[in-house]
Amino acid sequence: xxxxxxxxxxxxxxxxxxxxxxxxxxxxxxxxxxxxxxxxxxxxxxxxxxxxxxxxxxxxxxxxxxxxxxxxxxxxxxxxxxxxxxxxxxxxxxxxxxxxxxxxxxxxxxxxxxxxxxxxxxxxxxxxxxxxxxxxxxxxxxxxxxxxxxxxxxxxxxxxxxxxxxxxxxxxxxxxxxxxxxxxxxxxxxxxxxxxxxxxxxxxxxxxxxxxxxxxxxxxxxxxxxxxxxxxxxxxxxxxxxxxxxxxxxxxxxxxxxxxxxxxxxxxxxxxxxxxxxxxxxxxxxxxxxxxxxxxxxxxxxxxxxxxxxxxxxxxxxxxxxxxxxxxxxxxxxxxxxxxxxxxxxxxxxxxxxxxxxxxxxxxxxxxxxxxxxxxxxxxxxxxxxxxxxxxxxxxxx
Amino acid sequence: xxxxxxxxxxxxxxxxxxxxxxxxxxxxxxxxxxxxxxxxxxxxxxxxxxxxxxxxxxxxxxxxxxxxxxxxxxxxxxxxxxxxxxxxxxxxxxxxxxxxxxxxxxxxxxxxxxxxxxxxxxxxxxxxxxxxxxxxxxxxxxxxxxxxxxxxxxxxxxxxxxxxxxxxxxxxxxxxxxxxxxxxxxxxxxxxxxxxxxxxxxxxxxxxxxxxxxxxxxxxxxxxxxxxxxxxxxxxxxxxxxxxxxxxxxxxxxxxxx
Ligand SMILES: Nc1ncnc2c1ncn2[C@@H]1O[C@H](COP(=O)(O)OP(=O)(O)OP(=O)(O)O)[C@@H](O)[C@H]1O
Ligand SMILES: [Mg+2]
Numbered sequence: 045x046x047x048x049x050x051x052x053x054x055x056x057x058x059x060x061x062x063x064x065x066x067x068x069x070x071x072x073x074x075x076x077x078x079x080x081x082x083x084x085x086x087x088x089x090x091x092x093x094x095x096x097x098x099x100x101x102x103x104x105x106x107x108x109x110x111x112x113x114x115x116x117x118x119x120x121x122x123x124x125x126x127x128x129x130x131x132x133x134x135x136x137x138x139x140x141x142x143x144x145x146x147x148x149x150x151x152x153x154x155x156x157x158x159x160x161x162x163x164x165x166x167x168x169x170x171x172x173x174x175x176x177x178x179x180x181x182x183x184x185x186x187x188x189x190x191x192x193x194x195x196x197x198x199x200x201x202x203x204x205x206x207x208x209x210x211x212x213x214x215x216x217x218x219x220x221x222x223x224x225x226x227x228x229x230x231x232x233x234x235x236x237x238x239x240x241x242x243x244x245x246x247x248x249x250x251x252x253x254x255x256x257x258x259x260x261x262x263x264x265x266x267x268x269x270x271x272x273x274x275x276x277x278x279x280x281x282x283x284x285x286x287x288x289x290x291x292x293x294x295x296x297x298x299x300x301x302x303x304x305x306x307x308x309x310x311x312x313x314x315x316x317x318x319x320x321x322x323x324x325x326x327x328x329x330x331x332x333x334x335x336x337x338x339x340x341x342x343x344x345x346x347x348x349x350x351x352x353x354x355x356x357x358x359x360x361x362x363x364x365x366x367x368x369x370x371x372x373x374x375x376x377x378x379x380x381x382x383x384x385x386x387x388x389x390x391x392x393x394x395x396x397x398x399x400x401x402x403x404x405x406x407x408x409x410x411x412x413x414x415x416x417x418x419x420x421x422x423x424x425x426x427x428x429x430x431x432x433x434x435x436x437x438x439x440x441x442x
Numbered sequence: 443x444x445x446x447x448x449x450x451x452x453x454x455x456x457x458x459x460x461x462x463x464x465x466x467x468x469x470x471x472x473x474x475x476x477x478x479x480x481x482x483x484x485x486x487x488x489x490x491x492x493x494x495x496x497x498x499x500x501x502x503x504x505x506x507x508x509x510x511x512x513x514x515x516x517x518x519x520x521x522x523x524x525x526x527x528x529x530x531x532x533x534x535x536x537x538x539x540x541x542x543x544x545x546x547x548x549x550x551x552x553x554x555x556x557x558x559x560x561x562x563x564x565x566x567x568x569x570x571x572x573x574x575x576x577x578x579x580x581x582x583x584x585x586x587x588x589x590x591x592x593x594x595x596x597x598x599x600x601x602x603x604x605x606x607x608x609x610x611x612x613x614x615x616x617x618x619x620x621x622x623x624x625x626x627x628x629x630x631x632x633x634x635x636x637x638x639x640x641x642x643x644x645x646x647x648x649x650x651x652x653x654x655x656x657x658x659x660x661x662x663x664x665x666x667x668x669x670x671x672x673x674x675x676x677x678x679x680x681x682x683x684x685x686x687x688x689x690x691x692x693x694x695x696x697x698x699x700x
Binding site for chain 1: 498501503504516521523524525526527528529530531532534536538540542544545546547555556558559560561563564603
């Protein structure tokens with residue numbers, strides 16, 4: 045007997061793709077509609093991930109610009125629960141710490157700032173009056189938007205520099221204006237720009253230490269010391285600050301790093317983001333069911349084609365592969381469209397907010413993975429049905 | 443280790459073949475049929491006599507309930523689905539009453555896709571498809587889609603698809619059943635040329651003229667072979683087309699522009 049080996053030819057990847065695509069080409073409307081569900085799901089997930097990473101990127105870049113080497117020192121509480129005070133000489137001690145590059149201080153002055161003496165004392169507008177050392181602006185890397193910062197001459201005179209919010213609340217838009225502080229008039233000599241790392245300065249009216257002592261009864265005790273050191277020695281400095289500032293009662297000193305708040309915001313994923321991600325996943329699931337439905341119908345409609353292919357020598361496996369490829373192509377089409385849409389939505393939203401548009405690469409990888417998994421799952425059952433069809437039954441269908 | 447095998451003389455070898463369908467239908471009741479290489483066999487008989495069932499068994503699209511089916515020396519009973527598929531891809535060509543062409547796909551690609559499962563690369567598939575279409579007189583219709591072709595032309599595309607891979611055995615189930623006599627003659631002309639070139643052909647037909655035109659006629663009734671005339675007549679070519687005065691006219695018809 046002739047036992048010549050009968051082995052079916054293997055289909056190359058391009059032939060598998062061709063047979064898979066053949067079924068889609070003739071039904072474009074159905075392809076678009078059933079790929080749409082997947083496209084919406086993928087687009088939602090990419091856009092949600094993209095927008096939240098763009099906002100995070102924005103915060104990280106801001107952190108980068110502002111630096112994370114700023115520490116603030118403030119008095120805590122005494123053992124008896126009273127407000128502690130920083131010693132008058134604390135600032136000088138901080139400046140003597142080796143790695144400290146620049147340090148400056150503010151001290152709360154117990155008075156108010158008003159446009160005129162006729163406005164009642166109680167109406168402070170939430171503006172704090174503070175004494176500030178002359179190098180405060182250098183330490184905070186802040187900017188003056190109008191007029192000038194305090195100098196050796198003005199820090200001893202009845203002159204005041206307003207933080208951005210303070211100026212806004214007082215309705216002051218130009219310098220040279222007189223404001224009522226304590227029991228006398230001060231002249232506004234400057235207005236500061238925004239200070240993301242020291243929002244309390246934005247809400248302050250700042251006078252020089254000598255002027256505060258002379259005109260406003262300031263006791264000379266700093267209430268906040270701002271300090272910058274080299275980035276790599278921040279932790280070391282942080283460790284020695286309490287004992288340096290208050291050798292007798294180091295536990296009455298609190299040290300904090302304002303950039304930590306920004307970093308925490310960057311790290312947090314909001315509950316809203318998770319909710320939207322869940323919605324995207326549901327859309328994706330519904331899209332997968334749509335693809336499966338389309339594939340089942342496709343197999344039913346194409347029984348004759350299946351029979352013909354079997355008569356031409358297609359094995360069951362090759363028929364199965366054809367319909368799996370078709371299902372994968374269908375969901376890949378939706379996935380690609382969704383990724384493009386999601387990318388565009390991210391770019392549009394981020395640019396409208398002035399953020400850098402960022403979609404993490406893993407989100408795209410996840411989208412590819414999700415579409416492959418969905419395409420396979422949706423195609424598996426229809427493909428098995430197609431492969432199980434007997435060639436004669438398939439051909440006999442009219 | 444293997445001893446040289448004697449050459450297998452039969453392309454088709456059916457011995458005591460029966461075929462039952464569900465519900466107590468016995469479509470074939472003990473059929474013996476031997477077909478030698480190069481024969482052109484008509485399988486004729488009334489409707490429901492089991493002709494299509496017989497052709498499906500010969501074409502390995504189905505397995506017999508009992509009996510032996512041997513195609514090109516391979517016992518079908520001992521072959522897996524993969525092996526049967528390989529056998530169909532390499533040894534068999536099918537032509538159906540309905541043409542089963544893919545809509546919206548050019549004649550060339552319809553024929554080329556018929557070679558997909560033979561492992562031929564795409565370029566070679568297209569070349570062989572063009573040659574096969576040339577052979578059936580459709581060299582000038584390569585880019586036409588099925589809806590741009592007449593019924594006779596569509597069936598000739600289907601024949602080209604069946605023979606593009608040069609299978610030793612061509613099976614046709616009422617290839618002219620959906621065609622008028624002129625279009626049917628075009629298709630028969632192609633079958634005659636293939637037979638002359640050495641292809642073994644089995645044609646199912648209702649039409650006594652077509653059956654007479656074939657060198658050998660197998661008559662089937664109630665699932666049995668009741669007459670077998672001209673067996674072993676081998677490669678004797680048939681005469682002119684039954685429906686046309688002479689071969690010249692048939693030749694002219696198949697190449698005629700429309
Ligand atoms: N899949 C099937 N299931 C059940 N019975 C079947 C099936 N296919 C064919 N039959 C029956 O088997 C018998 C033979 O059918 P077959 O199709 O082989 O006849 P045929 O000679 O080709 O007829 P026709 O000339 O009308 O095509 C018929 O009685 C038919 O009803
Ligand atoms: Mg029939």
